[in-house]
Amino acid sequence: xxxxxxxxxxxxxxxxxxxxxxxxxxxxxxxxxxxxxxxxxxxxxxxxxxxxxxxxxxxxxxxxxxxxxxxxxxxxxxxxxxxxxxxxxxxxxxxxxxxxxxxxxxxxxxxxxxxxxxxxxxxxxxxxxxxxxxxxxxxxxxxxxxxxxxxxxxxxxxxxxxxxxxxxxxxxxxxxxxxxxxxxxxxxxxxxxxxxxxxxxxxxxxxxxxxxxxxxxxxxxxxxxxxxxxxxxxxxxxxxxxxxxxxxxxxxxxxxxxxxxxxxxxxxxxxxxxxxxxxxxxxxxxxxxxxxxxxxxxxxxxxxxxxxxxxxxxxxxxxxxxxxxxxxxxxxxxxxxxxxxxxxxxxxxxxxxxxxxxxx
Numbered sequence: 001x002x003x004x005x006x007x008x009x010x011x012x013x014x015x016x017x018x019x020x021x022x023x024x025x026x027x028x029x030x031x032x033x034x035x036x037x038x039x040x041x042x043x044x045x046x047x048x049x050x051x052x053x054x055x056x057x058x059x060x061x062x063x064x065x066x067x068x069x070x071x072x073x074x075x076x077x078x079x080x081x082x083x084x085x086x087x088x089x090x091x092x093x094x095x096x097x098x099x100x101x102x103x104x105x106x107x108x109x110x111x112x113x114x115x116x117x118x119x120x121x122x123x124x125x126x127x128x129x130x131x132x133x134x135x136x137x138x139x140x141x142x143x144x145x146x147x148x149x150x151x152x153x154x155x156x157x158x159x160x161x162x163x164x165x166x167x168x169x170x171x172x173x174x175x176x177x178x179x180x181x182x183x184x185x186x187x188x189x190x191x192x193x194x195x196x197x198x199x200x201x202x203x204x205x206x207x208x209x210x211x212x213x214x215x216x217x218x219x220x221x222x223x224x225x226x227x228x229x230x231x232x233x234x235x236x237x238x239x240x241x242x243x244x245x246x247x248x249x250x251x252x253x254x255x256x257x258x259x260x261x262x263x264x265x266x267x268x269x270x271x272x273x274x275x276x277x278x279x280x281x282x283x284x285x286x287x288x289x290x291x292x293x294x295x296x297x298x299x300x301x302x303x304x305x306x307x308x309x310x311x312x313x314x315x316x317x318x319x320x321x322x323x324x325x326x327x328x329x330x331x332x333x334x335x336x337x338x339x340x341x342x343x344x345x346x347x348x349x350x351x352x353x354x355x356x357x358x359x360x
Contacts, residue, residue: 003227006110006112010330011280011281011291011327011330013278013283013330014280014323014326014327014329014330015294015323015326016349017326018319018322018323018326019037019040019319020319020324021178021322021326022036022319023036023037025104025318026309026311026315029311031309031310031311032109033218035309036305036311037306039301039305039308039309040297040298040301040305041299042210042301042304043297043300043302043303043304043305044296044297044298044300044301045220045297050297050301051298052186052187052188053187053191053300054293054296054297054299054300054301055188055296055298056187056188056189056192056258056267056296057297057298057299058192058195058292058293058295058296059189059191059192059194059195059253059296060085060191060194060195060250060251060253060254060270060274061195061247061270061274061277061293061295061296062192062195062198062199062277062288062289063194063195063198063246063250063274063293064081064082064084064085064246064247064251064271064273064274064277065271065274065275065277065278065281065288065291066198066199066202066242066246066247066274066285066288066293067080067081067084067119067123067243067244067246067247067271067274067277067278067283068081068242068243068274068275068277068278068279068283069202069243069278069281069283069285069288070202070206070215070239070240070242070243070246070285071123071127071137071236071239071240071243072217072219072278072283073206073216073219074215074216074218074219074235074236074238074239074240075218075219075220075222075236076126076127076130076137076236076239076240077137077138077217078123078126078127078137078138078141078240078243079141079142079145079272079275080122080123080126080140080141080142080143080144080145080148080271081123081243081244081247081250081270081271081272081274081275082145082148082149082247082267082269082270082271082272083122083141083144083145083146083148083149083271084119084120084122084123084145084148084244084247084248084251084271085119085146085247085248085250085251085254085266085270085271086148086149086152086251086266086267087115087118087122087148087151087152087248087251087261088114088115088116088118088119088120088247088248088249088250088251088252089115089152089251089252089254089255089262089266090151090152090155090156090160090251090262091111091114091115091117091118091248091251091252092111092114092115092174092251092255092256092262093111093160093171093172093174093255093261093262094114094155094160094171094262095110095111095114096111096172096174096209096311097160097172097173101178102159102261102333103175103177103178103355104177107175107177107178108177108178108179108180108256111174111178111252111255111256112194112249112252112253112256113249114252115248115249115251115252115253115255116245116246116248116249116303117245117248118248119244119245119246119247119248119249119250119251120240120241120242120244120245120248121241121244122144122148122244122248123141123240123241123243123244123247124237124240124241124244125140125144126140126141126144126240127236127237127239127240127241128237130236131233131236131237138313141253143214145271149267150257152262152266153264154266156169156170156171156262156263156264157169160262162261165261167342168262168263168264169263169264170259170262170263171261171262171263173257173260173261174255174260174261178256179256179257179260179264180253180256180257185256189253189257189258190257191250191254191257192252193249194249194253195202195289196289197291198246198249198270198285199286199288199289200285200286200289202242202246202285203284203285206285211235211238214230214235215238215239217230218232218235218236219239231348247271247274250265250270254266254268254270269317273295273299273320275324276295276320276323276324276327277291277292277295279324279327279328280323280327285312295320295335298316298319299316302314302315302316337356
C-alpha cells in the first residue's frame with residue numbers, strides 16, 4: 001500500500017511543481033499566475049466544448065504513450081513514436097487511395113490495420129538494431145522518427161499528392177464511408193474508445209498472461225530471463241511491434257477522424273508528448289489513460305491562454321517540458337533509500353556532537 005501511494009505521489013508532486021514553476025515564469029512576463037492556472041482549468045475541463053477538445057487530443061496521446069510504455073516494460077527506451085504515427089497515417093491514406101475497400105466499418109478497420117502494420121514495423125526496426133547491431137534504441141528510434149517524417153513529406157508532396165491540394169500538400173481525402181465519426185454526434189471521435197480499450201487490454205495482457213509476464217521479466221531482470229531460457233530477442237521485438245502498432249493506429253485515427261487525409265498537420269508532436277505521458281504513468285498502460293486526459297487538457301487550453309491572457313499558444317509546451325524535467329528528477333528521488341540516508345545523517349550529526357564534547 002505504501003509503495004502504491006509513493007508511485008502515485010511522486011508524479012502528482014511533479015505535475016503540481018511544474019504548474020507552480022510555470023506560474024512563476026509567466027509572472028516574470030507580467031501575467032497573473034492564478035489567472036493562468038484558472039484559464040488552464042477552464043480551457044481543459046471548464047465546459048462541454050472544452051471536454052470535447054481535451055478528449056479529442058487525449059486519444060492519440062494514449063496510443064503514442066503505449067509506444068513508449070510497452071517497450072519500456074521489456075527494458076527499452078523508445079522515443080520515436082512520432083515517426084510511427086506519421087507513417088501510420090500515411091499508410092492509412094495510401095491504402096484507401098490505392099486499393100478498393102469495402103465502404104463500411106470493415107474498410108475503416110483495414111485502413112487502421114495498415115497504420116498499425118506500418119508503425120509496428122518501424123519501431124521493430126529500432127528493436128532489431130538494438131538486438132542485432134548493438135545500437136542504442138533511444139538514439140536509433142529518435143533518428144528513425146526524423147527519417148519517417150522525411151519519407152512522409154516526400155511522398156505527400158510527391159507521388160501521393162492530391163493535385164487539388166495547392167498551398168497545403170496532402171494526399172487524396174478518405175472516402176466518407178471509411179472515416180471515423182464522432183460519438184453520439186459530438187466532436188469526440190471513436191479513436192478515444194480505441195485508445196482506452198488498447199490501454200486496458202495491454203495493461204491486462206502484461207499483468208495476467210504468460211507472454212506479458214515474460215516481457216516484464218526480460219525488462220526487469222535480463223539475467224534471470226536468460227537463465228530460465230526466455231527468448232529475449234523475440235519478446236523485445238514483439239514489445240516494439242505492439243508499441244509501434246499503437247502509434248501507427250494513432251496516425252490512422254488522426255487521418256480517418258480528424259484530418260480526413262495525410263498532410264503536415266499530422267506532425268503535431270503527439271509522439272513526443274506521449275513520452276511524457278508514459279513516464280508520468282510509470283509505463284503502466286492503464287495509468288496512461290488519466291495522464292493522457294490531463295495533458296490533452298493542457299494542449300486544449302493553449303488557444304484559450306493566447307486569446308484571454310496574450311500568452312503564446314505554444315506556452316503549454318513549456319509546461320510540458322518543465323513537467324518532463326521534474327519527472328526525471330523524481331526518478332532520482334525514487335532511488336534514494338530515505339531511511340538509510342536519515343540514519344546516516346543522524347549518525348554523522350551524533351558523532352560530530354560527541355567529538356565536540358570530547359574536545360571541550
